[in-house]
Amino acid sequence: MDWIMLSIGGAGLILFIISFFLKDRSSDTADELQELSMSLYQELSQLKKRTKLLEEELMIDSSSSNKPVKPKQINEILVNQVLSLHKQGMSPEQISNLSSLHISDVLHLIKSRS
Known part of the structure; x- marks a missing residue:
């Protein structure tokens, strides 16, 4: 029984000494x-x-x-066509569909030039 205790103690001491040399992970x-x-x-x-x-x-x-957005410059020929179509009785929506202008531009031209 003493031999077992001594061998376990010796193994423990050896492992303790080895632990100092092992890298710490x-x-x-x-x-x-x-x-x-x-x-x-x-x-x-x-x-x-x-x-x-x-x-x-x-x-x-x-x-x-x-x-505020500056009103875009509209070609005078296009202005004359819009006014001519309006005088012929076309609605601003129809004029907008026929021209490349937005309906607000068409309405502005009609109001400002009439």
Whole structure:
């Protein structure tokens, strides 16, 4: 019985001494985790910057679309045709369908030139 206790104690002592020479895997895992968290932080930071740029571009686009639109220059020949068709009794919708103008442009021309 004493031999068994001594052999178990000796094996324990040998394993204890060997444990000092083995590489600690938990420190490697901690280093990998730290590197991973840093790379994720950098990617998140880049995504936030890109998102901010996109939001600024959208704000610029939406603010420029709120500006009043200048009436487009319409060819005088087209104006004369619109007025002529209106005098012939055509509705603004029909004139808009026949011409390349929007109905609001047709109505504006009729009101301003009549």
